[in-house]
Amino acid sequence: MELYKGRPEDTAGRQEREIRVYDFLDQLGIAYERTDHGHADTMEACNEIDAVLNVLICKNLFLCNRQKTEFYLLMMPGDKAFKTKELPPQIGSARLSFAPEEYMVEYLDIHPGAVSVMGLMNDKENHVRLLIDKDVLDGEYIGCHPCVNTSSLKIRTKDITDIFLKAVHHDMTVVTLTGE
Numbered sequence: 001m002e003l004y005k006g007r008p009e010d011t012a013g014r015q016e017r018e019i020r021v022y023d024f025l026d027q028l029g030i031a032y033e034r035t036d037h038g039h040a041d042t043m044e045a046c047n048e049i050d051a052v053l054n055v056l057i058c059k060n061l062f063l064c065n066r067q068k069t070e071f072y073l074l075m076m077p078g079d080k081a082f083k084t085k086e087l088p089p090q091i092g093s094a095r096l097s098f099a100p101e102e103y104m105v106e107y108l109d110i111h112p113g114a115v116s117v118m119g120l121m122n123d124k125e126n127h128v129r130l131l132i133d134k135d136v137l138d139g140e141y142i143g144c145h146p147c148v149n150t151s152s153l154k155i156r157t158k159d160i161t162d163i164f165l166k167a168v169h170h171d172m173t174v175v176t177l178t179g180e
Contacts, residue, residue: 001035001052008034014148017109021118021146025155028163033154034146050078050143053154057143058136060115062108062128063087064099071099071107074175075117075142076133081179090175091131103127114149117142117160120168130165130172137161137174 007022008014025032035052050057061074061082070093076082088096104110107127108119120130136142142157155164165172 001037001049003052004034004036006032006034008036017122017147018151021121021153024121024167025164028167030155030159030163034151036151038150049152053141053143053152055141055143055154056139057152058117060117060144062099062104062110062115063096064103065093066095066097068099068103071103071128072096072131073108073115073117073120073128074131074133075136076177077135078143080133080135080177082177083179086177087131087175091129091173108147110147114145114147116144116147117164118144118147118153120165120170122147123168123170126170128170130170131175132172133177134174135177 007026011019033053035049037049057078058075059078063072063074064070084096088094101112104115107123109122110116110119120128137157139157141154142160143152143154145151146153161172
């Protein structure tokens, strides 16, 4: 794996959803570094990518309530365990579970294994509420996928919170997860 600045020079063979991410980031003037790799759909697969990007890839979980009427994208450190019971009291929700793939595709235009904050650019009607663990915000950079799991990006956390989220008209709710 190699580290590149910005978008790929040759976009042949890349999915349109990935190219849209690069177009959008470039339009916003957000600098990013990128590496290409094989399918990385587990946190274990992301460890090697972390080393190339020199950043901890975020664990991104797509969750919903029991009725499937409220949807959440949770960003948390990749090395922290997710304990479902910690989250509902902090966001005023009942029990949460992993949301079905069809909602992930419908709202974020992402498939399992490629879930990312970048998908919020596709959620024009704000069906998905963004939750970010405070530890993610403590880092200078965020590692995430560009809506596909064959590339990974390194972006300044401040650019995500101050520029990207405003541009996609999404707020964030900061949560505190202990992983215990």
